[in-house]
Amino acid sequence: MGEWLYLIIGVVVVAVGLTAGLVTTTRRRKTPELSGRRTDVIAPPEAPSDVPVADDLLVEPAAPTTEKPETTASRLVRLRQRLAGAQGGFGRGLLALLSRERLDEDTWESIEDTLLTADVGVAPTQELVDRLRTRLRVGGAEAQDPREVLREELVALVGPDLDRRLQISGADGHPGVVLVVGVNGTGKTTTVGKLARILVAEDKSVVLGAADTFRAAAVEQLATWGERVGVEVVRGAEGGDPASVAFDAVREGDERGVDTVIVDTAGRLQNKAGLMDELGKVKRVIEKVAPVTEVLLVLDATTGQNGLIQARVFAEVVDVTGIVLTKLDGSAKGGIVVAVQRELGVPVKLVGLGEGPDDLAPFEPRAFVDALLG
Missing domain, CATH: 1.20.120.140 (SRP54, nucleotide-binding domain)
Known part of the structure; x- marks a missing residue:
């Protein structure tokens, strides 16, 4: 009888032990759900402070690459x-x-x-x-x-004797200030970017002013041009005051001691009075910091007589000192060079002959005529 009693007690003890282990395991499995805490993310153990870290394991952010423009x-x-x-x-x-x-x-x-x-x-x-x-x-x-x-x-x-030099240098320690004007669609903003590339290729320091604040695309486009050659672009709020952006750009260039500031302006041509007010204000505000040394009018060579009409309006509004003819490769109408110079009394200084970043160059009359004659 005693042996049976000990056996029964042993079985009960084993059963109680197994039951307790099962409950404990179940509770452990349910703990994450009850606490609401994640348990699948495990922090790696911290490395001892005295263990050296290989230099090649340190990842540095890549520096922005800039392009080298053509000479x-x-x-x-x-x-x-x-x-x-x-x-x-x-x-x-x-x-x-x-x-x-x-x-x-x-x-x-x-x-x-x-x-x-x-x-x-x-x-x-x-x-x-x-x-x-x-x-x-x-x-x-x-x-x-x-x-x-x-x-x-x-x-x-x-006109081989016309002065076609770009006035890109200022006086008395101020930068040269180039104001670029023209109707939207003529390649004005692109010309600003390409001109910056020419100056960078000549080892000039440049600041760009994105004063065409009414076209967000123009501001972004100019920012991209600046990034490609490592040139700072001063921009403002979309729809903001163009004169304010132009002022900030010239002041920035003046304080940094750069060689040239190029200001892109709005190309809206809804009426001459509005254009005169806007461009006049931009120029007046800029000259509170430094004189404008060059006013370049950008014209699309393929527009012919329409381009001459635009040229007349801008010439009446602002003192144009030079002409940039874009898209001259898209038409056999090279005579526009002669017509626009006669119309405005100012020389063609730059010509654009393609969409590539370096497809802008100084205008040379003899080379131009030789090209006309094949």
Whole structure:
């Protein structure tokens, strides 16, 4: 009887022990749900302070990469080749007409039509034809090289003696201030970015002012141009006061001692009065810090006579000192160079011949004429 009693007591003890273990395990499994705390994220143990960390395991943030713009010399070679391909038809057409055995009235009329179609303008066309008639009549068409005669007269017409230097330097310790104006769609903001690249390639320090505050896309576009060549861009709130942004940009450039500040302006042309007020205010406010040394008017070469109308309006509003002709490769109307210079009395200083970042170069009359003649 005693043995059975000990056996029963042993079984009960084992059963109680197993039951207690099962309850404990169950409670442990339920603890995360009851407490609401995550248990699947485990912090790694801290490394001892005396254990060295390899330098190659330290990740530094990547520095922004900047591009190296082309030099002026290299871009001139490429742009001349592009211009020759785009404008060669105009020059070859004139040469074919002047090389005829007999220059009759029909031929001269065809020469006039070719020049007018190329947007040279009525007065310059008549002037050029009269000079060609005189030279080829006096010397005799057979005794002279029509190509050389045409080249000389075209160079004279384009104006080789005009001062085409960009006024990018200031006086008395101030930076040069370049104000860029023009209608939206002419490539104005892009021209500002490309001009910055030219100056950076010449080791100039530059600050850009995004004063076209009415177009958020223009501000972002200019910021991208600045990042690509490591140039600071001063910007303001969308729809803010353009004059305020321009002032801040010039003041920033003045305080930092940079060489040039380039200010992009709004290109709205709803009416001359509004344009005059806006650009006039921008210029007045800028000159509280430093004088404006250059006012560049950006024109789309493909717009022809419409471009001349725009040029007149801007010339009446602000003192334009130079012209930038963009998209000159998109049309065989290179004569716009002559027409716009005659219209405004100021030189073409820069030409754009493509969409690449370095497709902007100083305008050279002789190289331009050589390209026209192929």
